[in-house]
Amino acid sequence: MTDQAARQLYISVAGDLLDLPPELSEAWLERALRLALEQALPPETPGQVSLLVTDDATVRELNRRYRGLDEVTDVLSFSATHQGHWEGDAEPPPDSDPGTAEDWPDFILPPEELPPLGEVIISYPQTRRQAGELNRPVARELALLIVHGVLHLVGYDHEEPAETARMQAREQAALDAIFSIDSIELEPAAPPATAPAETGRQEECR
Numbered sequence: 001m002t003d004q005a006a007r008q009l010y011i012s013v014a015g016d017l018l019d020l021p022p023e024l025s026e027a028w029l030e031r032a033l034r035l036a037l038e039q040a041l042p043p044e045t046p047g048q049v050s051l052l053v054t055d056d057a058t059v060r061e062l063n064r065r066y067r068g069l070d071e072v073t074d075v076l077s078f079s080a081t082h083q084g085h086w087e088g089d090a091e092p093p094p095d096s097d098p099g100t101a102e103d104w105p106d107f108i109l110p111p112e113e114l115p116p117l118g119e120v121i122i123s124y125p126q127t128r129r130q131a132g133e134l135n136r137p138v139a140r141e142l143a144l145l146i147v148h149g150v151l152h153l154v155g156y157d158h159e160e161p162a163e164t165a166r167m168q169a170r171e172q173a174a175l176d177a178i179f180s181i182d183s184i185e186l187e188p189a190a191p192p193a194t195a196p197a198e199t200g201r202q203e204e205c206r
Contacts, residue, residue, distance in 0.1 A: 147171050
């Protein structure tokens with residue numbers, strides 16, 4: 001955990017299933033998360049956020065339970081203040097719909113506790129696959145997913161063209177900040193048949 005600019009960051013990488021390269025250290029993940037928050041929130045706005053980098057099975061189960069899609073996705077965002085989207089054909093089960101923020105009770109936090117923003121959960125195997133498909137370094141794809149997920153936590157979306165443009169502008173600003181101060185050697189990805197331009201293409205977020 002780190003406390004910087006009235007923000008608390010919690011980083012977790014799940015188990016031995018994930019062979020994260022040394023350059024994608026907890027310190028790197030923390031920096032990417034912090035810089036994502038700088039784009040997502042006004043200066044000095046307090047908050048705490050959690051990041052979990054995990055496997056396909058975990059993300060698939062969460063995607064099935066909370067979005068109605070029994071498939072692996074790249075990133076899920078569970079916001080403490082903004083409702084997600086149910087995408088399944090069947091009616092959502094009662095425990096998958098938290099209602100709107102106005103329906104939630106007011107929790108009294110301890111004096112030292114910052115207001116929670118939510119949790120971003122990323123499938124690292126899916127991140128690697130997408131990096132290969134897009135001919136993009138894994139670090140860049142992972143950073144994009146972190147930023148994309150954090151922006152969803154605070155209400156950014158891509159349902160309409162104007163929303164998409166606004167979100168992508170924030171994503172690019174965050175990526176510029178992350179990699180302008182980053183000296184790691186980025187792991188090359190296998191070239192695909194074509195190399196599309198970088199965009200905030202991840203659309204399977206809660």
